[in-house]
Amino acid sequence: MSRTLIRGGLVVTASDELHADVLIEDGRIAALAAHGTTAAESWTADRTVDATDRYVLPGGVDAHTHMEMPFGGTTSSDTFETGTRAAAWGGTTTIVDFAIQPKGGSLREGLDAWHEKAEGRCSVDYGFHMIMSDVNASSLRQMDALIEAGVSSFKLFTAYPGVFYSDDGQILRAMQRAAGNGGLIMMHAENGLAIDVLVEQALARGERDPRHHGEVRHALLEAEATHRVVRLAQVAGAPVYVVHVSAREAVAELARARDEGLPVFGETCPQYLFLSTDNLAEPGFEGAKYVCSTPLRPREHQAALWRGLRTDDLQVVSTDHCPFCFKGQKDMGVGDFSKIPNGMPGVEHRMDLLHQAVVDGHLTRRRWIDIACAAPARMFGLYPRKGTLAPGADADVVIYDPHAEQVISAETHHMNVDYSAYEGKRITGRVETVLSRGVPVIESGAYVGRAGHGVYLPRGLCQYA
Template sequence: MARTLITGGTVVEATGSVPADVLVEGERIAAVGAPGVLAGAAPGADRVLDATGKLVVPGGVDVHTHMQMPVGEVSSADSFATGTTAAAWGGVTTIVDFATQQAGEDVRASLEARLAEAEGQCAVDYGLHQIVGGVDQSALAALGDLADEGVTSIKLFMAYPGRLYSDDGQILRALQAARELGLMAMVHAENGLAIDVLRAQALARGEGAPVHHSLTRPSVLEGEAAHRAIALAEVAGDVPLYIVHMSASEALAEVAAARDAGRNVFAETCPQYLYLTVEDTLARPGDEGAAFVCSPPIRSAHDVHDHRADLWRGLRTDDLAVVSTDHCPFCRKDKEGRADFAAVPNGLGAVEHRMELLWQGVVAGHLSPERWVETCSTTPARLFGLHPRKGTLAPGADADVLVWDPAGRTRLGIGGKHHSAADHSAWEGVEVAGKVDTVLSRGTVVVEGDRFTGRVGHGRYLRRDRSSLLR
């Protein structure tokens, strides 16, 4: 059994930071001890990694990605192979992606098909959530089988009528089933019916440019949907509710009020909502913002609310529990040149850059290093049934380790660090403080310096338990 000793670094967990060495035996963390102690207590390490001046943290856990996801006639640019390789480059050692059932389809068949797509194709470990896009008796009856496959969360949509949308009655029935089975219920909270009206009116006025994607998805409709989802979860028996990719101050206020009342409500945001504005996207030459179309949309800096400042505040106060990416990039040919902004496939890429981008919140004083680890690794692992196997460096955990160099610098994008299959980057030219130094996935060094030393097929499917972080 191979033994690796990581010496000289500062171990950062959600609960605190301490100078310490980390001993890895095989695929697991064997011990964490005071500097120099493990070298004497466990001589004969096969490899010693010097982390002097660096931080040693649990590998990132991104619980919201969409690899090789079809949208109409196109598919997201990253396969499981390229997307998880990019994740590894960014210090992310676990992803949780989605199986998708649409109306009339069999839930079990959609899960089995997605498992087959991912098998043998991932460079880091992976799990799956189940999207339920057709809530009927057959779909609800199938939910009981999900936990047997380690799928302990479902996702419902209040957006996208005609595709994945569920009405309030369907959502309530699905939430009741989730409550009975102990599943986490994830919800995309936007008022899809109202958005469709605004979109049709905009197109009738000849307003088809990409900027109107944001203008026809106002933040108040995200807040309204979040309020409705939280109310339905309460009616369903306080089922654990996780609101995905939150972009709006109004939605965050609904979550904060629910959490203050002791409710089982959690939310995530994504780097694009913490950093980008509509004005940023229009300043990028050539595509009039099509490359940045995602849902919920990136918000304007001139909105009535300062959404970015509110989201950072939500991270500090734990009203926002997690930062994921909603990683779903498309190539330029698939996003540009469309007369109808609603025909632009939604999504952009960030799985490689989440740890890097969120570290800038530490540099700016928004977050502590411990909160960085908590939101990017520990809490997502706990919420989605992966802790203590993931999200911690405690003995017995998988040896998923990121050695982070806070003194380094990294230039993001095609002209710098970019390993996604997408041919453009939302983060083109952005230079950040800090650098991914070394990444271990289950004890194997998969990134070292500026070299990828892992392999596609290394990643294993994770059968997740029920959440360990519910009230």
């Protein structure tokens, strides 16, 4: 039996903050006890970690990543190997990525393809959602089998006509199926048909720079689609989870539905909390670095997002990590913003940026851990194995220095992408040591993990629905 003892830190979970020692046995949390108590003093271990003046946190759960994702004629630049290594550097010990149903193919084909990409390559644990790109009678029946295989969430799009788009009838049928089998429907909510009209009109006027990407994907079209999918879910009697919420009008739709008692949930991402259309408008082609969908909004939208996180109208912060290199990928859209691959890097910096939000007074420490660890684990059927520090949980543990200062830069990050969306941003707080199932992955600021340590996580049903 291997035993690790973490002494002297402030344990922070979604529900508690306590000065406690943590005992780990064979990859699981065995016990917690207050510093100096008889129980804590009696523990012995093969390895002791000194966490004095540090936070002891559950490993982060990033429930929205896209490793090796084909999109727009190219593929996101992080592999499961490079992306999960970067996640570990940032204190994230679990990702949930998106397998994609091939057009005309089965859900199982898509899942098998993503298993092949990930197996034996991940530094941290991983699970999958399923993107349903072809909703029909056959794929609706297949949802039940995927839930049995531990894939309990299904993503549909009101955006990207001709690629991932589903019409209202298809969405309703998928929601009805989920109402019966316990699955959770995730929605990318933008009015893609209307956006395509606005893109065509903007290009015809000669509006071709990256900043126009944000203008054609109007906030009201996010709000309209959010309202629509909420009401479709209500008709179906199913819960719905809206991904990457960026607009205050969309937050208002979620808040209204939740006030009505509907099982409606929302996620936002660091880019919407810290970046804005000012970045999309950076001179030359620099704004292409910030092209993602939903798009960045004017800075005044950020207050509604922070408020939604504090009031629990937004429950989760994920990254939507989908990196494309500035040179060789983003520049496919020089002269035509509609050809810029949509996506940004972020899996490495989510925990740090949200700690900065604690420093800045937007969040409490416990709320930080709730939205980054516990809530995504509950939302996607991983709690209490993941997302907390409690007896029986996996020993995914982050030793975090809340006083260290760092400057985010592409020169020092570990994601496989040639720019940082937060280049030059000074933040307070840094990951020091990371354990994944009790095994060191980051130790005193150095990577000591290995590809293949991470295991596939079959997930249960949403614990909020």
